Amino acid sequence: MMNEQTEQPSSHKNEATGKPSLCDVLVCTGFGAGFSPIAPGTAGAAAATAIWCIYTFLLPEYYLSTTITAILIAAGTLLSIAPINRMERFWGEDASRIVIDEMVGVWITLLVVPPMRQWYYIAAAFLLFRIYDILKPWGCRWLDKNVHGGWGVMLDDILAGIYGALTLFAARQIQQLCM
Numbered sequence: 001m002m003n004e005q006t007e008q009p010s011s012h013k014n015e016a017t018g019k020p021s022l023c024d025v026l027v028c029t030g031f032g033a034g035f036s037p038i039a040p041g042t043a044g045a046a047a048a049t050a051i052w053c054i055y056t057f058l059l060p061e062y063y064l065s066t067t068i069t070a071i072l073i074a075a076g077t078l079l080s081i082a083p084i085n086r087m088e089r090f091w092g093e094d095a096s097r098i099v100i101d102e103m104v105g106v107w108i109t110l111l112v113v114p115p116m117r118q119w120y121y122i123a124a125a126f127l128l129f130r131i132y133d134i135l136k137p138w139g140c141r142w143l144d145k146n147v148h149g150g151w152g153v154m155l156d157d158i159l160a161g162i163y164g165a166l167t168l169f170a171a172r173q174i175q176q177l178c179m
Helices: 023-027 040-058 062-078 082-093 100-110 119-135 141-144 151-179
Strands: none
Touching: 023 040, 023 082, 040 062, 040 100, 040 119, 040 141, 062 100, 082 100, 100 119, 100 151, 119 141, 119 151
16 A cells, blocks of 8 residues: 555646646647736637637638637637647646637637638627626636536537527528528
8 A cells, every 4th residue: 555655646646846848838828818917818829819810811701710710719729729738737726827728718619700801700709709708698607616637628618619609690580581
């Protein structure tokens, strides 16, 4: 039987005394957006929106950009869980520097921007996501408080992104009815 004073398995050692991997830092901070001294979550969502604008305006086919967005959402979610878990050992639980969750969340809302890609829909997607992310409506707050680790960091922003997408989609439908 192992005494608590003896050496612990490596998975239980305090890894915060070492340095985090550059890859984990880049993933979690959205390639550095999370280091913004002011509103890092907003900076992460803005960086993701800028990335989305670049590839959607460069690609001629709307459905191709939608497919790329869906891939970014899936990959951003699945490939960020382990890095978030590792970075929480250095920065603490759900540190403000971790913004990959905001990036994925705003991409979800951007999925419902219409093919014409008008600037006001893009701005609305960004603002709706940030409002839901900050206010944490039904479900978001529960996920934020009760699910821990990488999944906990990601899920509340995924739900905020879904709320933003549903709101933007409803607004588009109302606009079409009024025309």
